[in-house]
Amino acid sequence: MFYMEDSLLAKEKQEIAEHLSHCDECQQLLESLRKDLALLNFEKYTENDPYFYTRLKARMEVPAQPASRRLWQPALFGALLLLAISLGTVVGKQFSVEQGSDDGLTSELVPFDGLQEEPIEQFLLTFE
Numbered sequence: 001m002f003y004m005e006d007s008l009l010a011k012e013k014q015e016i017a018e019h020l021s022h023c024d025e026c027q028q029l030l031e032s033l034r035k036d037l038a039l040l041n042f043e044k045y046t047e048n049d050p051y052f053y054t055r056l057k058a059r060m061e062v063p064a065q066p067a068s069r070r071l072w073q074p075a076l077f078g079a080l081l082l083l084a085i086s087l088g089t090v091v092g093k094q095f096s097v098e099q100g101s102d103d104g105l106t107s108e109l110v111p112f113d114g115l116q117e118e119p120i121e122q123f124l125l126t127f128e
Contacts, residue, residue: 004033
């Protein structure tokens with residue numbers, strides 16, 4: 001980088017120039033860096049749009065939205081959101097699984113109940 005900016009001492013610059021004359025890989029790297037920096041310098045400066053201020057002034061002269069519209073938009077959005085939540089709740093209740101008693105669950109677990117088969121456990125649980 002310092003070599004390209006010409007900010008090295010004469011001796012250092014000469015050593016790098018000698019190295020570059022023998023090393024193709026470093027020559028390619030230096031050329032790639034030069035192209036990249038040239039592209040960055042080109043992108044740094046953009047042309048001004050001559051009609052920018054004219055368009056800006058025209059937009060500033062257009063009246064803003066009426067206050068009633070600015071007030072109704074959030075209110076309408078809130079009402080639609082409330083309607084959607086209410087509708088979702090009603091539909092969700094219609095398709096929900098009814099909660100019944102636990103009789104089905106206990107009948108499914110009876111084969112795993114070892115208390116009926118082992119009297120010592122029953123004795124220990126009822127022991128006072």
